[in-house]
Amino acid sequence: MLTWYFISSHLTLFLASLPSSTGAKMSNEVDAGDYGPMKRLSTMFSTFQDKFHRDRSDRDLTLPQPTAPALAVTSFFEYLVVVSLGKKRGQGTYEPQITYQFPKLANMELSQREEEEKSLKAILLFCFPEGVNWAPLTEYPSETFSFVLTEVDGSRRNGYCRRLLPHGKGARAPEAYCIISRVACFGLFSKIFDEVEKRRQISMAMIYPFMQSLREAPFPAPGNTVKIKSFIPESGTEIISLTRPLDSWLEHVDFRTLFHCLTNEEVLKVFASTVLERRIIFMAEELSTLSQVLHAVAALLYPFTWQHTFISIVPSVLIDVVMAPTPYLLGVQRSKLDDVTDQSDMLIVDLTEGAEKTFITCIGDESTILPEKLQEELLQALCCRRDNSTSEELNKVVSEAFLSFFVKTVGHFSSHVKGSSGRQPGVFQKKSFCKASEHKASQHFVKRFIQTQMFDIFIQEVERRPTQEGFFHKKIAEYQESKKKEKAKRGERACGVNIGIFRQNKQLICHMLLKRTGIDQQ
Template identity: 65%
Template structure:
């Protein structure tokens, strides 16, 4: 991911220029004093922060509204950590209310849950989970956003946590504290393991429980929104542009749609990882990022679409349900990037999903289809990592021989383009460091090769089972 943390500070300066030094906002007074924010747990905390952000009228005669933190758990850390923390918290407010200052009090507002990613200078990532809603009260009032920052990527798990936080907020802000403290002291769950239940915690009184999905690379992904917004053929065109690292903007009215679709598109690349700018929800003040010449995946609200005046070499995907044409702007070759035979096989695999499939069932069918695509196109890479040197510890990828070995030949042009991407380059660099080829992708390659041998007489290769 491209490092964008430094942008947060500059855009905050832009927002608050000439307003003087801002105060550090404290939690509401009805909350008990939290403990030290770095407990000696011997493991990563379940989350780093819970903040509640509201939009308030600007002071000093300025017009409009601005997002402000009205509650934070835990409180500020040590003095040495405070500057980094303040930068992070300022960024959080922008992503909770990316529309900018054009807010007004409301009497009705449909709550929505979405997520974003904060990428630090060192490349580390923190996930932001946000639920926006209208707080209890009478008359017109501004919305609030609950935001949790965690290194754990699991959208469905944190959605359940928000359900509990929202229920407690309706009673009192102080009711949030014991629950979040209990959660913070809970062990960082392994994939497929229970993390919080009625039996494990006195503050969790719900019938359901919190569990991380077994497939950790899919735990932040729900493919439903992607396939509700786009047809299978349109998904393939988006996938083709993504896998060749192009500039793509997604447009939607709802923040939840943007975050779910962008994370779903990135998940289609497994076992490869998107290496460029990824902003699932672009704040209005950061909108100029779309002018960057480098690849990106951006999510932008539809009411900001008119501000995108430059469409050259840009794929703009409209996710709104009422849109007749899903591609507002395109390069023009998106439907030809993937060889026709591979497109047909992908479409056939996607047709296996049920109309009313659960999240787990849909994830299985979709991930199987696209993982099979990579197995077929580049699954022979391990055969072309040459070992040399003392004890054959030096490993070098033989790109030329790898490309010659691509079969069938009609796939070679696509593979030649794909090997030029940063995601493939980084993948190979990591593989060159490994003494043995192990892992989920490698097991699927072996399964495919065995099935290919078994079916060589008939020429039929059945799909993979993930």
């Protein structure tokens, strides 16, 4: 099982195994003496990582099967919950409680219901990761963020959460709407939340018919639109259009927040650290900033996938995860700064606007990891984006810039998979692959990159299925074709120069011969 799945699964199981006296007790109630399991889990990370690398070095032609079968997505979501903060009796603290759920757990089979009850405890924790110290508010800006729940079999579900101040007068505690779905499409669910929030202001009962219509609607293919009819008192029947982005691998991503928080040069340093699978912590106070930036950074790796710990928002009770010795991408609220700055050999990125120092902690070689020429090309490509560009336009500019980087550094991989025929898997030739790099600087980077788990998993899939078609392969073919044309043009130019030189020399030779024979050229 992949390290990323292993860690995420155990985090989810840890959340689900927390004690509960009310059926949905908030995990933050565990006192300091109960934090031991997370520290033992950190030790487990190291042990598993050592074992993984030993197994990996012994691998010959036996390739692992996929961690979990691909699940066909047929509906928008599995369920919606509304989480409210209720004041604990005799105490000045609050605990989250599920006040609404659709569909009800009672409608599920017993085995499924038991699993979902465990997931609900984790959901409570992620909806309010700060802890139990809340006070009634009169103003609270709405924010939307996301998290990932990973099952033991490696399958993943996305949690989308919108927190806001419920409709009413006077000071009151915020509440959260959370949708659990197999679909990774942040923009789509942000629009769904807009509709849910609109109906919640009228009545909780108004949410049900809309979510029922959404649940019955077929999930659209990339680029397609589904239309849902919904009735609202005083407004009548509305038609809500939900369009899925054409590039499905970018539908969970919006790069605007990343480039609002960081400069182009800073983004490249973060990318370089991520490519080498280092420990990286992002800090911000807004949960929406953390989740959007972490998902954007992970998307820069396409066609590769981050294989290690990924927690876009680390709940307070799980802060000890920063001690894990294995690679991770973590989002931590800035109020927890003192809990993470005693760590070394990592990159800590402060996303706070106007921060005195963007990189609170760094290793120091971040600006030299990527080949210099390709760094310059990346910066030039990123400078082409406009300040007023739409989310789709920005996603296109950014994704193509970083995809081009991988095309130029490792796009020749298929030529170095030998011996594949029929059911027999191929074998990747590392040495010849590294030597075939276009430039010496690229060769140095490639030697480091092929040691990462993300490249290893990618190449295992190539060994298993050498003939593949996809967006990355399409871009590789386009790049190779452009190189052929460029080479042909250089050949034509060289040929033209040689012909010109020959003509000049021919005239000179004729002139000398005529002169030697005493014949006047005229």
